[in-house]
Amino acid sequence: MDYSCQANYRLRSNKTMTPMNPPKSSQQPSCADPTDTSLSVQQARDAIRSALQPIEDIELLPLRSALGRVLGVDCVSPIDVPGHANSAMDGYALAGTELPTQGTRDLKVIGTAFAGHGLSAGCGPGECVRIMTGAPMPRGTDTVVMQEHVERLDTQQVRIDARHRPGQNVRQAGEDISAGVRVFQAGHWLRAADIGVLASLGFSELRVRRRPKVAFFSTGDELRSIGETLGEGEVYDSNRYSLYSMLREAGVEIIDLGVIRDDRQALGSALTEAAARADVVITSGGVSVGEADFIKELLQGVGEIAFWSVAVKPGRPLTFGRIGEALFFGLPGNPVSVMVTFRQFVYPALRSLASGHWPSHLALEARAAVALRKRPGRAEFVRGILERDGEAGLLTVRPAGAQGSGILSSMSRANCLVILSAECEGVAEGEMVQVEPFSTTL
Numbered sequence: 001m002d003y004s005c006q007a008n009y010r011l012r013s014n015k016t017m018t019p020m021n022p023p024k025s026s027q028q029p030s031c032a033d034p035t036d037t038s039l040s041v042q043q044a045r046d047a048i049r050s051a052l053q054p055i056e057d058i059e060l061l062p063l064r065s066a067l068g069r070v071l072g073v074d075c076v077s078p079i080d081v082p083g084h085a086n087s088a089m090d091g092y093a094l095a096g097t098e099l100p101t102q103g104t105r106d107l108k109v110i111g112t113a114f115a116g117h118g119l120s121a122g123c124g125p126g127e128c129v130r131i132m133t134g135a136p137m138p139r140g141t142d143t144v145v146m147q148e149h150v151e152r153l154d155t156q157q158v159r160i161d162a163r164h165r166p167g168q169n170v171r172q173a174g175e176d177i178s179a180g181v182r183v184f185q186a187g188h189w190l191r192a193a194d195i196g197v198l199a200s201l202g203f204s205e206l207r208v209r210r211r212p213k214v215a216f217f218s219t220g221d222e223l224r225s226i227g228e229t230l231g232e233g234e235v236y237d238s239n240r241y242s243l244y245s246m247l248r249e250a251g252v253e254i255i256d257l258g259v260i261r262d263d264r265q266a267l268g269s270a271l272t273e274a275a276a277r278a279d280v281v282i283t284s285g286g287v288s289v290g291e292a293d294f295i296k297e298l299l300q301g302v303g304e305i306a307f308w309s310v311a312v313k314p315g316r317p318l319t320f321g322r323i324g325e326a327l328f329f330g331l332p333g334n335p336v337s338v339m340v341t342f343r344q345f346v347y348p349a350l351r352s353l354a355s356g357h358w359p360s361h362l363a364l365e366a367r368a369a370v371a372l373r374k375r376p377g378r379a380e381f382v383r384g385i386l387e388r389d390g391e392a393g394l395l396t397v398r399p400a401g402a403q404g405s406g407i408l409s410s411m412s413r414a415n416c417l418v419i420l421s422a423e424c425e426g427v428a429e430g431e432m433v434q435v436e437p438f439s440t441t442l
Helices: 041-051 192-200 239-250 264-277 295-302 335-355 408-413
Strands: 058-062 091-094 104-113 127-131 143-146 151-154 157-161 182-184 205-209 213-219 253-260 280-284 304-307 319-323 326-331 364-368 379-388 395-399 416-420 432-437
Touching (some): 041 304, 041 319, 041 335, 091 104, 091 157, 213 239, 239 253, 239 280, 239 335, 264 280, 295 304, 295 319, 295 326, 335 379, 335 408, 379 408, 395 416
Parallel strands (some): 213 253, 213 280, 280 326, 364 395
Antiparallel strands (some): 091 127, 104 157, 304 319, 319 326, 364 432
8 A cells, every 4th residue: 555645635525515504694693692593513513524524645754753643554563562471570480380389488599580681591390580670581480479579598599488379470472562453543643652652663653644734814904913013903913822822732734824904805815825725724803794804705705605603602703614625714803712712613623634533622520619690592611710629529610700702811811611501591609510621630
């Protein structure tokens, strides 16, 4: 089978996107509406998943460079690990038949076996071998008695008692991995332990899938880059930095196209360029119903729209579609909305593109430390602070301050999202809620 890279591979789809009941422009929902015709969170995820086609390009990388990458082919073990029976302890190797069933037995020490250096002499009746951890088991031995359980009589004689069993403290050949076994399947995300396992099998290089290429830019005449002087009504563009950081965490190849002004021609050129260079195009801002929000209008001209509104707070004005062969995500302009919609929709899509598997966020149950107000109609993701109650030992969660979609500091203070379903009518203090931690530590 030829695993060489295929030049100029692009994300391909022979399907035409079917818009999922998009509302007419005059009927578009306001962010203040409790209900609307927007897609549910699950409907939006299903629409995204149906448009994905995993990347199949293969690259050859040194083992040390493969951490966080996706295997492109199955990895089959060429050897047994360990390659020979060896001692799991510092102690004395002997035949299991030499173990006393009662009382004690004295054995003669005929030599010492070290890791990496076997003992040429075999072990006969009434004999044993001083052995170190990892050393090959000498001929005629199948059991190790740890040194703490042996009485040394002199330099050449030891005494053992009847508390041991045949075969103890020995690592058998192939006990960890046997030759010919498929160790990892294509599509597997490589973690630190996996790199160690593959090193133990002698792999110096790995065939991995190419990382998704993601082009992104911000839109808005009010945005200024760091280092520029702010004028009246202008703000620094935080979304590009948040997006860049989240894309780094997602393990993709990043193409940063900067800030594009609110101009139809400039935005159209930027979308076309981005789609030509990337598998996925992401914008922030320009997807709501304002007079200067051109992204959706331009996308209808150069691509296809699957949906442009999701019943979620924050982040309702989320657009998903395609420009040529590139997938498109139009994220809202508010900083928190950008981060929440990226986590809930974009991140799993990128992981699925890379591996073929849609991931699930870790969800835990925690007790609400305070009441949470909510109206039914939209799913809500509340920025929360997850803590462990020292007395009860239970997880508790409380809001990380004000929940406005422009209050980015609340996202920085938070260590989780509290998930409130569209049907939820609020949470009383002490009720159990579902949370998604940002990391595995508190």
